[in-house]
Amino acid sequence: MDLVKRLEEYRDRERELQWEGTFAQYFEIATKKPEVIRLAHERIYHMIMDAGVGTSRTGEPLFNFYSDEIFGIERPLQQIVEYFHSAAQRLEVRKRILLLMGPVGGGKSTIVYLIKRGLEAYSRIDTGALYSIRDCPMHEEPLHLIPNDLRADVEKEFGLYIEGDLCPHCRYMVDTQFVGHIEDVPVKRLAFSEKYRVGVGTFTPSDPKSQDISELVGGIDLSTIGEVGVESDPRAYRFDGELNIANRGIMEFVEMLKTDEKFLYVLLTLSQEQNIKVVVSHTNEHEYLSFVGNKKSEALQDRIILVKVPYNLRASDEVKIYEKLLKQSALQNVHIAPYTLRIASIFAILTRLEPSKKAGMSLMKKLKLYDGEDIEDFQQKDIKELQEEAVREGMDGISPRYVINRLSNALVKQNTTCINPIDALRALRDGLDQHTSITREERERYLNFIQEARKEYDDMARKEVQRAFVYSYEESARTLLNNYLDNVEAYCNKTRLRDPITDEEMEPDEQLMRSIEEQIGITENAKKSFREEILIRISSLARRGQTFEYTSHERLKEAIEKKLFADLRDVVKITTSTRTPDKEQLRKINEVVNRLMTEHGYCHVCANEILRYTGSLLNR
Ligand SMILES: Nc1ncnc2c1ncn2[C@@H]1O[C@H](COP(=O)(O)OP(=O)(O)OP(=O)(O)O)[C@@H](O)[C@H]1O
Ligand SMILES: [Mg+2]
Ligand SMILES: [Zn+2]
Ligand SMILES: [Zn+2]
DSSP: OOHHHHHHHHHHHHHHHTOEEEHHHHHHHHHHOGGGGOOHHHHHHHHHHHTOEEEOTTSOEEEHHHHTTOOSOHHHHHHHHHHHHHHHTTOGGGGSEEEEEOOTTSSHHHHHHHHHHHHHHHHHSGGGOEEEETTOTTOOOGGGGSOHHHHHHHHHHHOOOOOOOOOHHHHHHHHHTSTTOGGGSEEEEEOOBTTTTBSEEEEOOOOTTTOOTHHHHOEEOHHHHHHHOOTTSGGGEEOOSHHHHTTTSEEEETTGGGSOHHHHHHHHHHHHSSSOOOEEEEEOHHHHHHHHHOGGGHHHHTTEEEEEOOOOOOHHHHHHHHHHHHHTSGGGGSEEOTTHHHHHHHHHHHHHOOOOOSTTOOHHHHHHHHTTOOBTTBOGGGHHHHHHHOTTTTSSSOOHHHHHHHHHHHHHHHTOSEEOHHHHHHHHHHHHHHOTTSOHHHHHHHHHHHHHHHHHHHHHHHHHHHHHHSSOHHHHHHHHHHHHHHHHHHHHHTOOEEOTTTOOEEOOOHHHHHHHHGGGTOOTTTHHHHHHHHHHHHHHHHHTTOOOOTTSSHHHHHHHHHHHHHHHHHHHHHHHHOSSOOHHHHHHHHHHHHHHHHHSOOOHHHHHHHHHHHHHHHTO
C-alpha cells in the first residue's frame, strides 16, 4: 500500500465531504446529477443494488450487499429489497414501516445494522452523495426551498421531483434572514453518521413512564421560550428526536411492539404525513401475534409491511454463520477440528425443522435435501413441496448465538487448545439443562437430535480415518468399481471375462459382486435386477456422453465405500486400539496422523483423538 497516495485520496475525499455552497450552486449539481435528490427508500434501494446481484443455485437473487454477513436466508432479504424497490417508485408502501419478525438470534438486528452502516458509507462516496440545507436541524433536502408554485415547472424542465415542505425552522430562516432570496441559502454535502446523529437513528423503548415522546419527535425547548416568547415560534422547538435526525436516512425502532402505545400512534400519524421516513423495526412472533390479535391496533397493522425472518435451514450456511461469529470471539486461537461446526450445525438445524408428512422423509433426510444433497427417493425439486407443508419452519429451535456461546463456554472451562465434534455435542447437551426457555418435551427432542448428530459424526469419523489409512481412497474406490462393473457386464450379457494378465477366459466373479452388494442389503433374489439397473444407468449416461463414476449411483457408491471399509476394518481396528503397538503399527499410526494433519486440517491433538475415537467405535 502506498501510504502517501492513500492519504492524499483520503484528504481529497474529506474535502469533498466538506463541500459548502449556495442553493443556486446546489441546483446546478442536482440538474447534472439527479441521483443526489433521491428520496430515502430509493437511495437505500440503489445502495443495495450497486453492490451487485448474483444468482443462487436455485435461481434466486443473491445480494452482494448482504452476502458476506448474512447466510442462508435469501427469501426475507429478497422481500426487503422488494419493499425498497416498490417504495423507490413512490408507491404507497413507502409510507409503511418495515417490520422484521423472527425468532431470537435469527439475524434481524444484523440485517438492519448492515443497512445503517451501509448508508453511512454510501453517503460518503460519489454515487451515494446527498446535500442538505446547511443549518437545518433535520438536514432537509435543499429543493424544499423551491416554492410550490414553481415546482411543476422545475419538474417538467429539469426532471427534478420535489416532495415535502420546508421545516418550520428553515421556513423561519428563509422568511426572516433571506427574505425570500432562496438562491443564497447555504447548502452543504451531507455525510450520514449515527454517532453524530445525522441521518441514522435508533429508538430503543425503555420504561414508558420515564420515556418521553420528545425522544422520538423532538419537543419544546423550554430554555428558549423565554427569549422567543411563544411556544408556537419555531425557534422554541427542538428537532432532535430520533425521527427528526433520521430524516432522509433510516431509523431503527428496536422491538417496536414492546413499546408503549403512545409511541406507536405518533408513528402512525407521522407515517400518514407527507414527510416519508424509512422506519425499520423488529419483533418476535409472540409479540406480533398478540399485536395482531388486538383490535385496537388495526389502524397500525395496515401501516406495516411484515417480513418473516426465520432461522437459516441450510447446514453449510450455518457453518458459515459460526465461522463468522468465531472470528469475532475469543476462540480465534483455538483449533476447531474438522466436522466440529458441521456437526453442531446439524444439531441446530434439526431443532428448527418441522417433521414432514411425506412417507420416508426423516428430519435428517430433509436436512440433507435442503443442504443441496440428492438423497435416496427424494430430489431437489421436492423442496418446494416440503416448504409448503411447513409454514412455520425456522421460527423455532436453537439459535446460532446459543451454539457459539456453548462452544466458548466449553473452551474457557477446560483451557483447551482444540475442540472436536464430541466436545461440541457435549457442550450443547450440557447447555440444555441451563436453557430456561425450553420445555421438557423440547429438551427430550433435542437430546435425541444430539444422538442423531452424533451418529452422523460416527459415520464421518470412520470414513475419515479409513480414508487416511488408504493411500489413495478415490483410486481404490475406482478400481473396485471398475472391477465390479466388468463382472456385472459379463454376468448380464452372459459372456466371460478375460484376465488382463494371463489372457485367460473366466466366469464372472460371483463372490466379488456379492461381497459388494451385500453391503447394502441386496438379497440373492434382488441381485439380478440391481445389476441390470446399473447397466441401464451406464448406457443412459453413455448416450449423453457421460461416463459412469463411482459417485454416479448413490447406492452403489455406498456399497463400494462400505466394502472398502470392511476390507480395511481389521487393519484400522487393530492399529487404532492396541495399547502396545508394535513397530510396524506405530509407523502406520504416525503416517496416518501425518496425513490427517497435512491433508485434512487436523492438529496433533484432534488427529490422535479421532484415531482413538474410531478405534473404540470399531471395537463395539
Ligand atoms: N442467517 C444468518 N446469517 C448470518 N449471521 C446470522 C444469521 N442468523 C444469525 N446470525 C448471527 O447471529 C447473531 C445474532 O443475530 P441478531 O442479533 O441479528 O438476531 P436478532 O434476530 O436481532 O435476535 P434478537 O431477537 O435476540 O434481537 C448475530 O451475530 C448474527 O450475525
Ligand atoms: Mg435483535
Ligand atoms: Zn429545515
Ligand atoms: Zn485440533
